[in-house]
Every structure is written in structure tokens, then in C-alpha cells.
Amino acid sequence: MLSKKAKYAIKALLALADRDPDEPMRIADLARREQIPPKFLELILLGLRNQGILRSRKGKGGGYLLARDPKDIHLGEIVRMFDGPLAPVPCASQTAYVPCADCRSEAVCGVRLAMKEVRDATAKILDGTSLDSLRGQVARASLLDQAR
Amino acid sequence: MLSKKAKYAIKALLALADRDPDEPMRIADLARREQIPPKFLELILLGLRNQGILRSRKGKGGGYLLARDPKDIHLGEIVRMFDGPLAPVPCASQTAYVPCADCRSEAVCGVRLAMKEVRDATAKILDGTSLDSLRGQVARASLLDQAR
DNA sequence: AGATAGTCTACTTACCCGATAGAGTAAATA
């Protein structure tokens, strides 16, 4: 399950990627626009800032901005940041491998084998989807939706 | 994250798939063999039985057996049973779709778009992997492992 | 009958998610 934090983070970043890259957006506006509890969003944006994904400006006219090009921010990074490794099971993780205590023969565990496939497929999608490309996908889906 | 229940279930089923289909295996033996807390395993096997995946025999010489051909038991079924829908987000689920309250424009949500891809890839793997095919994969991996 | 082995319900424990509160700090502008 994707946590609310990760979900809200993606929505917020997507909204920011849709704007003039130099015009900051306030927490409150972002929260209203995306239907996110403001204080909760605050926490999320702070995390993204400390991770180097967002920058912020204080005071009047301040708010949050993307710290990097939307082409260089991938969903994988965001999901890992909030929800940890993509692999369903630690022993199948690439970025955070931890062996499991209850596995007798390390290399030949069926669970690990299957879950490694899942993690690879997931990583391929999420690490291959940037904010920018997702924005494109949404735009295309939007056109299709209007067409009917 | 895969729950321990689902993980233990898969391990136990895999062990059962590796035996004479008519020779039951006791909870205690299964637990020892797979390093699973016996009382916890008890709960899991009971669930699998009520789901029609296992059968049981009571009394001396009793234990658990697969209720179906290992070719007809897929990981997707097991994971869904214990952990719910495969989709990371309810609005991307095929088997348990629930719209999200905070989505303004239903069809053109970036999160949903990306997560639908993830769920489709995951479903393809897990619904495509039977106990039997996984057993085969393990056997092959085992050979490779011995070769080094 | 007695031993064996699954069935079922009810806990307990610990952890974590989602959310909120409030005091603090930095920047902009009048």
C-alpha cells in the first residue's frame, strides 16, 4: 500500500511541476488545491525539502518550489523516501537488502524469487517515471477523457 | 510490504507442493521445517483451509494437504487473501476498486495512472505464478546455486 | 478410552499511520 504521505507528495509535486518554475506556491494553496490536510502537508513538504527535492522561500511571496528539473525527479525516489524499499520483502530489495532470519537456504527461496520479480517490475516503472513524463501522461489521458 | 502471514502461507504451501499429494503434514512439522511460530502458522493454515486451498485431516496420521492441483494455486490468490488488493492505491485496483475522496478529476490523476501500471505488472507476475511453476523456478535456481 | 491433531475465539503486545498543536525562526516590505 502506498502511504498517504507518498500519495500526497506525488500530488503536490505534480502540481508544482505544472507551474512557472520560479513562482513559489504556498502550503495553504497547495493543500486546498489538492485536498490535503494543511498541517500534514507541511510535514511532507518539509521532508521533500530536506531531501533536496524542493526548495522554499520564507516570508511574503514565499512558498515551495521544485529544486530540480521535473525530468530528474522520479516516482521511485519519492516512494522510497516515504514508504521505504519497493521490494515487498527485505531480502528482495536492491537498495536495502536485509536477509531474512527464517530462510534456511538463502538463494533458493521461492518467496524471494517471486518477490524479486515484483520488485524489479515495480522499480522499472517507478524509477522510469519522472514528474515530467507523468505530467505528459496525465495530459494525454485528459485529452482522451474530453474526447468522449 | 508483504505481510508475514502471506509470506508464511507461501512457504508452507510450497513445502506441501513438494510432497506426496496424499500424505498430510502436521502443523508442528511444517512450522519447524519453515521456521514459523507454530500457533501463528495454525491460524494461517486454517485460513487457507477455509479458503479452499488446503484440506485437513484430524487425529493420528492427520495434518494438512493441498486441496487443489499446484498448477491451479497462484500467488495472486494467496497474497490477496492475506494482504488485500495488489494495487498500491484503492482507485487503481481491479478486484476492489474504490474511488478516492480527494481526487477532483477522476480519470486524470497522475498517482492513479502510475499506480495502475504498478498493479498491472504485479498482477501479471503473481497471477501468472502457480505453486507448481514456482517450484520449478526454485529447482532451477537450486541447480545454478550448486553449480558454483 | 486415550492419544493425536486440527478448530476456534479471545486476547496481548507493540508499532506505526494519519493528523494536529504550538512555539520558533527567517525573510520581505512598509
Add this chain to the structure above:
DNA sequence: TATTTACTCTATCGGGTAAGTAGACTATCT
């Protein structure tokens, strides 16, 4: 430089759920 604007940070809380345990009960075999 005083004031307003907005982000920064720590603490906390309620509720839910995962993992595991206990114990009484029931069915089957010898």
C-alpha cells in the same frame, strides 16, 4: 526596525493493525 508572512521543527495523540500467544474444544484413529 516593526510587522506580517510563511516556512521549521518537535511533540503528541488516537486509532488501527500486524504479529504472536493462550487455552478450551472437537474430531479421528488405534
